[in-house]
Amino acid sequence: MPLSARLTWLLLAPALAVLLLVFVLPLGWFLVSSLLELGTWPEITEQVAEVLGSRAMRQSLLATAEIGLATTLLVLLIGYPLAYGMLKAGRGGFRAIIACVLLPYFTSVIVRTYAWMVLLGRTGVINQILQELGITSLPLQLMYNRTAVVVGMTYVLLPYMVLTLFGAMRGVDPRLLQAAAGMGASGPRIFLRVFLPLTLHGVFAGVLLVFILAIGFFITPALMGAPEDMMAGMLIERQVELANNWPVAAIMSIILLVVTLSIYALYSRFADLRKAIVA
Amino acid sequence: MSRLGIAFVALICLILLGPILVVVIVSFSGDAYLAFPPTRLSLQWYERFLSDSRWSSALVNSLETAAMCCVMSTALGFLSGYAFLRGRLAFRTVLMSLMLLPLIVPSIVTAISVYFLSVHLGLIGSRIWLAVTHTVVALPVVLILAQSVLQGVDPVLERAAMVHGCNRWGVLRRVVLPMAAPGIVSAALFAFLASFDEVVISLFVTGVKSQTLPVRIWNSLTLELEPTIAAVSTLLIAVTVLVLLADLGIRRGRDPAK
Amino acid sequence: MTAGAVALEGVTKRYAGQVVVDNMSIAIAPGEFFTLLGPSGSGKTTTLSMIAGFTVPDAGVVRLGGADMTHAAPRDRALGMVFQNYAIFPHLNVFENVAFPLRARNAPAAMVNPRVAEALAMVRLSGMEKRHARQLSGGQQQRVALARAIAAQPGIVLMDEPLGALDKNLRYHMQTEIKDIQRRLGMTVIFVTHDQEEAMNMSDRIAIMDGGRLVQVGPPREVYERPNSAFAGRFLGEANMIAGVAEGAMLRTPDGVSFTAANARKGPSLLFVRPEKLVLKRDPAPPAPGENSITGVVCRSAFLGNVIRTELLLASSEVLTIDAGNGAGASLLAPGTPATATWAAAESRLLEA
Numbered sequence: 001m002p003l004s005a006r007l008t009w010l011l012l013a014p015a016l017a018v019l020l021l022v023f024v025l026p027l028g029w030f031l032v033s034s035l036l037e038l039g040t041w042p043e044i045t046e047q048v049a050e051v052l053g054s055r056a057m058r059q060s061l062l063a064t065a066e067i068g069l070a071t072t073l074l075v076l077l078i079g080y081p082l083a084y085g086m087l088k089a090g091r092g093g094f095r096a097i098i099a100c101v102l103l104p105y106f107t108s109v110i111v112r113t114y115a116w117m118v119l120l121g122r123t124g125v126i127n128q129i130l131q132e133l134g135i136t137s138l139p140l141q142l143m144y145n146r147t148a149v150v151v152g153m154t155y156v157l158l159p160y161m162v163l164t165l166f167g168a169m170r171g172v173d174p175r176l177l178q179a180a181a182g183m184g185a186s187g188p189r190i191f192l193r194v195f196l197p198l199t200l201h202g203v204f205a206g207v208l209l210v211f212i213l214a215i216g217f218f219i220t221p222a223l224m225g226a227p228e229d230m231m232a233g234m235l236i237e238r239q240v241e242l243a244n245n246w247p248v249a250a251i252m253s254i255i256l257l258v259v260t261l262s263i264y265a266l267y268s269r270f271a272d273l274r275k276a277i278v279a
Numbered sequence: 280m281s282r283l284g285i286a287f288v289a290l291i292c293l294i295l296l297g298p299i300l301v302v303v304i305v306s307f308s309g310d311a312y313l314a315f316p317p318t319r320l321s322l323q324w325y326e327r328f329l330s331d332s333r334w335s336s337a338l339v340n341s342l343e344t345a346a347m348c349c350v351m352s353t354a355l356g357f358l359s360g361y362a363f364l365r366g367r368l369a370f371r372t373v374l375m376s377l378m379l380l381p382l383i384v385p386s387i388v389t390a391i392s393v394y395f396l397s398v399h400l401g402l403i404g405s406r407i408w409l410a411v412t413h414t415v416v417a418l419p420v421v422l423i424l425a426q427s428v429l430q431g432v433d434p435v436l437e438r439a440a441m442v443h444g445c446n447r448w449g450v451l452r453r454v455v456l457p458m459a460a461p462g463i464v465s466a467a468l469f470a471f472l473a474s475f476d477e478v479v480i481s482l483f484v485t486g487v488k489s490q491t492l493p494v495r496i497w498n499s500l501t502l503e504l505e506p507t508i509a510a511v512s513t514l515l516i517a518v519t520v521l522v523l524l525a526d527l528g529i530r531r532g533r534d535p536a537k
Numbered sequence: 538m539t540a541g542a543v544a545l546e547g548v549t550k551r552y553a554g555q556v557v558v559d560n561m562s563i564a565i566a567p568g569e570f571f572t573l574l575g576p577s578g579s580g581k582t583t584t585l586s587m588i589a590g591f592t593v594p595d596a597g598v599v600r601l602g603g604a605d606m607t608h609a610a611p612r613d614r615a616l617g618m619v620f621q622n623y624a625i626f627p628h629l630n631v632f633e634n635v636a637f638p639l640r641a642r643n644a645p646a647a648m649v650n651p652r653v654a655e656a657l658a659m660v661r662l663s664g665m666e667k668r669h670a671r672q673l674s675g676g677q678q679q680r681v682a683l684a685r686a687i688a689a690q691p692g693i694v695l696m697d698e699p700l701g702a703l704d705k706n707l708r709y710h711m712q713t714e715i716k717d718i719q720r721r722l723g724m725t726v727i728f729v730t731h732d733q734e735e736a737m738n739m740s741d742r743i744a745i746m747d748g749g750r751l752v753q754v755g756p757p758r759e760v761y762e763r764p765n766s767a768f769a770g771r772f773l774g775e776a777n778m779i780a781g782v783a784e785g786a787m788l789r790t791p792d793g794v795s796f797t798a799a800n801a802r803k804g805p806s807l808l809f810v811r812p813e814k815l816v817l818k819r820d821p822a823p824p825a826p827g828e829n830s831i832t833g834v835v836c837r838s839a840f841l842g843n844v845i846r847t848e849l850l851l852a853s854s855e856v857l858t859i860d861a862g863n864g865a866g867a868s869l870l871a872p873g874t875p876a877t878a879t880w881a882a883a884e885s886r887l888l889e890a
Contacts, residue, residue, distance in 0.1 A: 008366030216385025
């Protein structure tokens with residue numbers, strides 16, 4: 001016997017109120033009022049076009065796309081074998097791997113980024129080891145470049161991919177693989193012709209999810225990246241914090257939102273976010 | 280799995296765990312600067328952390344904020360989770376997507392929006408307000424956990440309670456809540472963690488007096504890599520480990536019953 | 538004269554445009570054991586659900602003790618209920634499960650203990666108060682569910698296939714116990730089942746349902762021996778149906794054989810007779826007055842324990858089933874043996890084809 005419509009809305013009301021008042025409303029308000037700062041309608045369109053055409057904007061969008069793609073690709077290349085390992089490992093092995101995935105997953109992003117800064121810094125662990133081993137005499141500049149950002153982001157986003165892929169792999173009926181083997185297919189052939197196609201939806205879901213999260217990243221690129229190699233999130237922050245230029249921040253936010261929500265809509269067609277977030 | 284495969288998985292696991300372990304080890308260093316491995320061990324960075332009022336007040340702020348956020352998001356998340364599961368609801372999928380949206384919208388966009396609102400309302404620096412803004416991101420996590428826990432409560436039990444004298448509130452109080460209690464505790468822990476670890480929104484909404492630990496870490500990081508941060512990070516990692524262990528314990532306690 | 542314990546008046550329920558319960562009316566007397574019997578999808582569970590208040594009918598009135606309760610909440614209907622898989626609260630022990638209806642209605646503490654003790658004694662579970670649901674066997678869970686249903690001493694108890702999950706022996710035993718408790722407490726029971734033996738063993742009256750409609754309502758023996766339709770006849774047990782055309786109490790088959798029935802009809806009909814009413818003879822003898830008889834060839838004869846079942850192939854290529862007790866002298870017949878089946882005309886009924 002379902003709850004009455006009135007009671008249902010009553011139960012939902014507090015959560016919806018918080019969401020609308022503290023999330024949806026401020027988001028809309030910020031975007032609309034920032035754009036309205038630009039003046040009348042023709043002025044707004046003119047200015048928006050100018051901002052979109054600006055070098056900083058184009059560079060930032062390009063950097064966001066490139067870093068997002070590189071990170072997603074790297075996460076997939078590492079995540080797929082790791083998820084496969086989880087599937088094939090025994091009970092003990094599985095527990096060890098899942099612990100290694102979940103601990104970073106639930107650790108604060110700032111701590112995870114700090115950890116990589118400790119490793120990659122000028123006086124960081126890797127430089128110390130390299131110098132001690134006599135491989136280099138002077139500390140290498142390992143941080144404040146794009147590689148460091150991609151490495152840091154890969155580290156932060158890997159668990160999302162692994163958990164998504166593992167979910168898809170666990171759904172593959174092992175009898176199908178036995179059947180393929182029974183029909184004489186070789187190991188690599190079974191993998192390529194049976195297992196991979198059956199887990200491809202997981203690959204798509206993981207790729208879309210990681211890409212969405214990657215292009216919206218802020219903490220890791222802000223701390224580990226080169227100042228001139230600015231991702232979208234950093235550009236938004238700088239425009240608000242330093243330049244007090246709300247309209248540019250709003251325009252970039254809108255672009256980011258449109259891309260993110262479009263990909264999320266695609267993602268939702270064949271995957272459930274609820275299953276990716278909680279192990 | 281081939282040996283090569285095992286080696287690869289082991290390497291990745293090492294890379295996953297390594298950075299966190301390095302931070303934990305460095306935090307116990309007795310050296311004056313960040314040396315790895317430390318030449319001697321001490322608790323000096325922890326002492327510095329606890330004696331520095333900026334750090335200790337950040338800890339208090341973090342705990343208070345996370346506790347408030349935990350209470351709010353757990354209550355709201357469970358009520359709405361129950362509504363989604365048992366309710367007669369138009370636009371169910373649209374509403375669910377809306378509820379999950381804070382997980383997808385880039386945190387910097389959320390943070391700037393909330394900042395914009397907070398400035399206009401003069402709420403920058405308010406700890407309760409900070410907890411409310413954290414609730415926006417903790418709520419979807421609780422909602423997801425709540426749904427999976429509530430799915431474990433057989434609707435027939437709710438009918439049995441109703442026919443034997445309960446109204447809706449009675450069903451919730453006498454059957455649903457006690458049965459879901461372990462899951463609620465789990466969800467509350469993750470809500471606490473979500474707030475305790477939150478950085479981006481906090482960066483914008485906290486004032487000088489309401490700074491949380493992650494914000495203090497951020498501010499220090501932009502200046503130098505002082506090892507005190509390692510001690511604070513270790514504390515945050517320890518909280519994560521505790522939450523995960525507690526959740527594991529709760530799951531273990533719950534499953535054999537079934 | 539009396540208002541009756543439960544009454545449905547023209548109750549109808551549709552789901553997604555499909556009629557699940559169609560214009561159903563029944564009146565159940567206080568203290569009656571009333572069974573809704575039907576195949577799955579016949580609407581019996583939905584009917585029970587509307588009496589319990591989980592489902593609101595689209596049309597019609599549900600009366601409890603004479604009062605219109607169509608839209609009342611389940612808790613306001615003062616019912617007890619036993620569910621299909623018992624629905625024992627897993628977070629409560631036996632005592633608290635049975636005390637639930639009392640606590641939920643805020644009964645005074647002094648009342649809870651004696652009522653629970655009484656209910657547990659009734660189902661013979663005294664001493665099990667501290668056990669948890671998962672420590673109980675299926676039969677014990679069943680008893681806890683029963684005790685919970687009667688703890689608040691409701692006048693009416695609903696039972697939704699309560700014995701479906703038990704094995705056959707335990708099932709029969711519980712049937713007797715439930716019937717016994719019902720008599721002792723004088724409560725009205727509405728019982729849903731798809732098991733016809735269970736229905737006949739327990740009920741004062743049986744309502745046979747099919748496709749959301751009541752097919753026939755009556756005491757077990759009446760419904761068994763005088764079904765009003767082929768569906769009712771087949772659903773309550775093995776039935777022989779011979780097709781033909783009726784004229785008054787006579788049925789003439791296409792082969793030209795005539796039978797006499799206890800009732801009259803006109804037009805295409807079926808002659809119904811239960812297998813145990815037939816007597817099989819090897820020597821063809823002319824039928825005695827008031828008897829029907831037909832000759833055929835034995836095609837199968839089997840020993841089923843308490844009966845010997847013989848299948849007789851008729852010239853019309855219909856097959857008659859004959860059940861005979863396995864008393865002294867009973868024997869199996871070899872296939873191919875010609876034999877004649879006879880039965881009293883009063884035992885056969887003409888039904889709509």
